[in-house]
């Protein structure tokens with residue numbers, strides 16, 4: 540899908556700082572700097588922006604600010620041109636619908652005592668879809684989109700594999716037809732081949748629906764497959780943000796270079812896949 544950078548960005552952060560001090564943990568040692576500071580980026584409709592960086596660098600904190608789970612200390616956040624500061628501490632239900640999340644551990648985010656169908660039904664009802672047939676239709680469609688069959692809908696989460704559970708979490712995010720999904724380490728807990736399947740699924744769903752992703756991962760090799768642009772975080776700051784190919788070909792920040800050096804040359808950086816793809820493409824043209 541082509542990304543129109545002339546358009547108003549879907550999401551725009553300017554000079555954003557945030558910290559956990561306000562959340563009231565009295566005995567917490569105050570760090571010298573806030574958890575994130577001076578964060579600037581935008582995401583366009585249909586785009587995937589990946590954030591990478593080592594543990595504690597501020598990726599999840601940035602995701603939480605976007606999800607409005609953590610208040611902004613300084614700077615501004617705009618969504619579809621609208622300054623979110625207008626809402627104060629409140630977040631309209633409509634924003635909650637348009638900005639969804641998929642987290643690392645699906646078993647923690649699915650209620651073990653509820654059939655997986657209710658993982659989708661509950662948010663639909665919360666967002667005003669109450670007609671039984673309409674609910675049924677949307678649930679069926681969402682499960683079909685993520686490649687789960689009817690049989691899975693009537694099961695409990697612990698009867699599904701990790702990859703299938705993550706498909707349920709993705710279906711739950713997408714059933715509300717969001718414009719942005721924050722994927723925070725959404726594939727990190729999965730084995731390598733399942734990671735590849737879920738990444739391909741996310742890309743397909745993006746092509747179908749035009750949804751944008753803020754894709755958070757600590758693995759630089761992984762984001763190469765999915766990101767249009769990559770932001771590199773270190774110690775609460777965004778040290779580099781570039782088109783994916785440019786970042787891999789010509790990393791400018793020394794920290795990015797170190798991250799790249801630490802990324803194994805073998806899979807999952809995709810070189811082999813790409814070669815295989817090129818060969819397949821050529822075969823297609825020739826045949």
Ligand SMILES: Nc1ncnc2c1ncn2[C@@H]1O[C@H](COP(=O)(O)OP(=O)(O)O)[C@@H](O)[C@H]1O
Pocket residue numbers: 559574592593594595596597598599600601
């Ligand atoms: N719930 C929390 N309470 C207090 N500090 C936190 C909390 N979550 C993260 N932090 C701190 O915020 C900083 C950024 O963490 P985080 O955004 O979780 O990093 P990442 O997702 O890149 O691993 C770290 O210094 C971390 O210790």
Ligand SMILES: [Mg+2]
Pocket residue numbers: 598599600
């Ligand atoms: Mg994190």
